[in-house]
Amino acid sequence: MNVKLLYFGRPREMLATSGEIADLPAGVVDVAGLLAWLRERGGSWTTELADARVRCAVNQELGKLAAAIREGDEIAIFSPISGG
């Protein structure tokens, strides 16, 4: 399943990437599963993408980590927002 991943805030800086197209293995069905899969890359991916550190949006709507993901979704992973 292909999805578009975007990173903002602290993860974008620490992972040194703003996004990627990822081909997720079968079994990754929600954002929490996606994060667990990304953490397997090790290093900053493991430390920066801990569940408690990040927030997410699926198709540009803020969501919980339990949010389901589907083929073609745009999933953004970021540190807690801090505008204004």
Added chain:
Amino acid sequence: MSISIQQHDFDLAAELEALRTQSAETGALVSFTGLVRDISDSEKIESIYLEHYPHMCEKALEKIISEAKQRWSLLGVRVIHRIGELKPNEQIVLVATASTHRVDAFAACEFIIDYLKTAAPFWKREQTRHGSHWLETHASDEQRMQRWFPEGEKND
């Protein structure tokens, strides 16, 4: 165009003038301007850097303004949020509301900035002499936001 996300500064007086003259029914004009403070957690701030999520940001702000328009009687709304590098005392954000009576303009202005702080995808990084760090949503901002949703009907 009631929403702008931009790097360049805005002219507060010109923005308020535009909102003021939009309707002769306007009896109240309220605005909030957020600025870059030079001190944070007792550290001197040299600059801040603001990043945003294009498209989602505009959508989130449109949703916030449309919710405000459902709750209060508004004649006009203007929101400007800057991005990029900003120095202490520079303007970051403007929320301006126009209504027939002050109650609606006051409440809507406060609601929009409170909601923006917890739901609009912007990120702030502070640069001090010792390095930089990303700010996180303040618990006090979350609490202020919750006041507007007493029944817990906010579903995001």
